[in-house]
Amino acid sequence: MSTLTIRPGLWNWGRLFRHRKTLAMSAIATLFLAAACGGAGTEASISQDAAAASSAASAPVSASTETREEAADFELTLYGNGEHTAGDTIHLSDFAGDPVVLNFWFPSCPPCVAEMPDFEAAYQDMKDDSIEFIGVQLLGLDTAEDGQEFIDGLGVNYMIGADKTADTSGEIIRNYKVIGFPTTVFIDRDQRIARSWSGALNREKLDELIQDIVN
Numbered sequence: 001m002s003t004l005t006i007r008p009g010l011w012n013w014g015r016l017f018r019h020r021k022t023l024a025m026s027a028i029a030t031l032f033l034a035a036a037c038g039g040a041g042t043e044a045s046i047s048q049d050a051a052a053a054s055s056a057a058s059a060p061v062s063a064s065t066e067t068r069e070e071a072a073d074f075e076l077t078l079y080g081n082g083e084h085t086a087g088d089t090i091h092l093s094d095f096a097g098d099p100v101v102l103n104f105w106f107p108s109c110p111p112c113v114a115e116m117p118d119f120e121a122a123y124q125d126m127k128d129d130s131i132e133f134i135g136v137q138l139l140g141l142d143t144a145e146d147g148q149e150f151i152d153g154l155g156v157n158y159m160i161g162a163d164k165t166a167d168t169s170g171e172i173i174r175n176y177k178v179i180g181f182p183t184t185v186f187i188d189r190d191q192r193i194a195r196s197w198s199g200a201l202n203r204e205k206l207d208e209l210i211q212d213i214v215n
Contacts, residue, residue, distance in 0.1 A: 068192035071100075071185070072175040076136065076161045079148045083157045086148070090134070090159060092191065098130045099213035100187040101206075104178045106138040107150040111200035112182040116154060118203040122210070123158040131210065135160030138181065139169050188213040 073093045080086030092100065103119060105112035123133040135158060137147045144162040151160055163172045176185055176196075186195045186209055194212045201209070 065188060065190055065192055068188065068194060071187045071191050071193050074172045074175065075165065076134065076159070076172070078159055078161045079151055081151055081157050081160070084159055092187070095132045096191055097189050098132050099189055099210065100132045100134060101210060102185040102187060103133070103135045104138065104173060104176070104181060104183045105135060106140070106181060107142045107146050109181045115182060115200045115202070116156060118201065118206055120156055120158065122203060122206055126210070131214065133158035136172050137162045138173060139164055186210065186213045
């Protein structure tokens with residue numbers, strides 16, 4: 001199993017988010033994002049049991065592919081990492097026939113950060129089985145520059161980018177009706193939503209939920 005190493009200085013939040021333009025943000029946006037991230041806890045590190053418990057608000061899995069909602073296609077411009085080139089563009093439809101784990105997050109959300117090592121480890125273990133992992137960053141408290149710097153420090157190698165196009169931001173999040181962070185959507189081979197999970201996931205639970213879209 002792959003081991004994710006957190007590089008020195010990762011938790012130096014002042015350095016990591018030095019690009020944040022807090023004074024330019026509205027109080028409403030700040031309160032919204034704080035509330036969105038607050039449901040899964042406020043500590044930067046959470047236990048395995050707490051991660052599972054925080055994820056109680058989960059849509060039930062739909063066993064029949066015919067009754068599953070079709071996943072909305074989207075375009076995402078990727079950050080650069082060890083396995084993907086900055087500026088490359090992907091679409092969900094590119095991965096028709098492959099199960100997709102779609103994770104919504106942002107860097108200053110502690111539960112989002114807490115689950116990412118398990119997502120990276122799962123990605124490394126499953127990528128040869130054509131199980132796709134895609135991270136979508138909410139912009140607001142954190143910029144795209146913050147996101148790139150963050151994944152550089154954490155060593156994230158799956159596909160990940162900011163929810164922004166030339167014309168708008170937040171379109172993917174709106175289309176998937178995300179109201180809390182982190183949220184993970186499990187998409188089957190037919191590009192239909194098997195389950196949407198709100199809250200942090202540990203590796204054990206993540207593996208369990210992936211089986212819903214593999215079988």
